[in-house]
Amino acid sequence: MRAAILTSPDHSHPPKLELVDTLDPPVPSPGQVLIKVDATSITPAEYTWPATWTDRAGEPRERPIVLGHDLSGVIHSLALGDSTTFQPGDAVYALTDFHRNGAQAEYAVANLSELARRPRNLDPASAAGVPLAALTAYQALVEHGDVREGMRVLVHGGAGGVGMFAVQMAKRFGARVLATASAEKVGFVKSIGADEVVDYRMERFEDVVGKVDVVVDTAGGETLRRSYSVVVPGGVLVTVETEAVDMGLVDVKMADKLGIQVKTFIVRGDGRQLEKITDMIEEGHVKVFVDRVFPLKRAMEAVEYGEGKNKGIGKTIIKLMHD
Numbered sequence: 001m002r003a004a005i006l007t008s009p010d011h012s013h014p015p016k017l018e019l020v021d022t023l024d025p026p027v028p029s030p031g032q033v034l035i036k037v038d039a040t041s042i043t044p045a046e047y048t049w050p051a052t053w054t055d056r057a058g059e060p061r062e063r064p065i066v067l068g069h070d071l072s073g074v075i076h077s078l079a080l081g082d083s084t085t086f087q088p089g090d091a092v093y094a095l096t097d098f099h100r101n102g103a104q105a106e107y108a109v110a111n112l113s114e115l116a117r118r119p120r121n122l123d124p125a126s127a128a129g130v131p132l133a134a135l136t137a138y139q140a141l142v143e144h145g146d147v148r149e150g151m152r153v154l155v156h157g158g159a160g161g162v163g164m165f166a167v168q169m170a171k172r173f174g175a176r177v178l179a180t181a182s183a184e185k186v187g188f189v190k191s192i193g194a195d196e197v198v199d200y201r202m203e204r205f206e207d208v209v210g211k212v213d214v215v216v217d218t219a220g221g222e223t224l225r226r227s228y229s230v231v232v233p234g235g236v237l238v239t240v241e242t243e244a245v246d247m248g249l250v251d252v253k254m255a256d257k258l259g260i261q262v263k264t265f266i267v268r269g270d271g272r273q274l275e276k277i278t279d280m281i282e283e284g285h286v287k288v289f290v291d292r293v294f295p296l297k298r299a300m301e302a303v304e305y306g307e308g309k310n311k312g313i314g315k316t317i318i319k320l321m322h323d
């Protein structure tokens, strides 16, 4: 099969990819399916993650390594003996295990527990932009923030990959949604349902938003540090920013003093939650935005674009079909 394989010796920047057409398709184990991939998305910095380079035991992963854990495709075959409601030919999508090879390839394996029905109103390429970002937003709001109707929720980075899902889902859950964004994206964030949007370069959000029940932070750094003060006692500050812990910004002592909780987590694939996201997309409560679509043969360019500063609103997609 054709695939873009990671040829960099380590996680130094920029990552190097090479297109090959000689790989054998992966073989699904019990509990897994083989998927003919339609599309995948670019997740910035994926090439730096420990899971890209080592297995669960911490040993170096077998080469070749294939990136791309957002997967949109059609089930090709099930593992022998598995019984499931999914059948060959079903259009599905998933966030797949970070320790396994991903979907920058014609075929990829997914766990049955990761799979969900692909939304009928999304084309296969757009669906590839959903699982990782939308599950992150869902897990932040539902599992960690316990967001309910009538709560006030502040989303930092409301126009970003995760933030745009968080804004739309929080609205769907009946929250009053406040968000931060740069000036040129304020209109977009309002258009997807935010009740108030603060231009974070012009105003200090803590001077504008008042107190909130939940903060979903995708920006980290000073934004996260300053967010403790806007959470009501009993409320939750959830950050998904990857470096927050290393930078000492997940400050449990400070949170205790304020009577709030501070949390962080790494998103995981979850087919049941993704089915709920499918429903929200099909019901029109959550819209999906794609920035640019590249063919697999331009995977290197797609990664450079998706990692870069000049990307627009929505995900960068690699499309396998009609390549």
Ligand SMILES: NC(=O)c1ccc[n+]([C@@H]2O[C@H](COP(=O)([O-])OP(=O)(O)OC[C@H]3O[C@@H](n4cnc5c(N)ncnc54)[C@H](OP(=O)(O)O)[C@@H]3O)[C@@H](O)[C@H]2O)c1
Pocket: 045, 132, 133, 136, 156, 157, 158, 159, 160, 161, 162, 163, 180, 181, 182, 183, 185, 200, 218, 219, 223, 239, 240, 241, 242, 243, 265, 266, 267, 268
């Ligand atoms: N923990 C997990 O499992 C998990 C999962 C997914 C992502 N992440 C992490 O979450 C972060 C965001 O990911 P993403 O895909 O949403 O990135 P993204 O698409 O690049 O969006 C980041 C957003 O942050 C905004 N931003 C930058 N500085 C800000 C500030 N000072 N105040 C408010 N907003 C600010 C940007 O807004 P403007 O463009 O308007 O300037 C941008 O829209 C990354 O660090 C990523 O690694 C973690």
